[in-house]
Amino acid sequence: METETATRWLTEAEQCTWRTHLDVSRLLMHQLEKDLQPFGLTNNDYEILVNLSESEGHRMRMSDLATSTLQSKSRLSHQITRMETAGLVVRVNCESDRRGLYAVLTDEGMELMRKVAPHHVASVRRHFIDLLAPEALAALRASLEPVANHLRDERGKA
Numbered sequence: 001m002e003t004e005t006a007t008r009w010l011t012e013a014e015q016c017t018w019r020t021h022l023d024v025s026r027l028l029m030h031q032l033e034k035d036l037q038p039f040g041l042t043n044n045d046y047e048i049l050v051n052l053s054e055s056e057g058h059r060m061r062m063s064d065l066a067t068s069t070l071q072s073k074s075r076l077s078h079q080i081t082r083m084e085t086a087g088l089v090v091r092v093n094c095e096s097d098r099r100g101l102y103a104v105l106t107d108e109g110m111e112l113m114r115k116v117a118p119h120h121v122a123s124v125r126r127h128f129i130d131l132l133a134p135e136a137l138a139a140l141r142a143s144l145e146p147v148a149n150h151l152r153d154e155r156g157k158a
Helices: 014-038 041-052 063-068 073-085 107-127 136-155
Strands: 057-061 089-093 101-105
Touching: 014 041, 014 107, 041 057, 041 063, 041 073, 041 101, 041 107, 057 063, 063 073, 063 101, 073 089, 101 107
Parallel strands: none
Antiparallel strands: 057 101, 089 101
């Protein structure tokens, strides 16, 4: 256990950077979700639609979809139930594993994806991409890649 004297407290500059990152993350996700509301979608719904629309056959095993979207299997199951009720996805049994299930994007779900995606991209541009110069975007990506790689590695250890 780390003692208080061994704690490497954040410097003022580090604290400011950390809190700015938290603010941007929360505010951006809140705004993107607000911009999805007219379509009856949440950020989680949209992320599921994106994953399914980009997958072969527009289908993914539920366990893989849970991993991809960082959701528990239980939470994803509830989310998929809501999306099934809306006609956006269906669950299909896995032929090779009787216990396994696929989430499959319906034609209606794909049509909604085609309709929403241009609006979502415009929202991402308006609230993030277009506010930064190309050099700043490149620097931001380069700065965040080691963090993302580290967190992916940590996740793989669990």
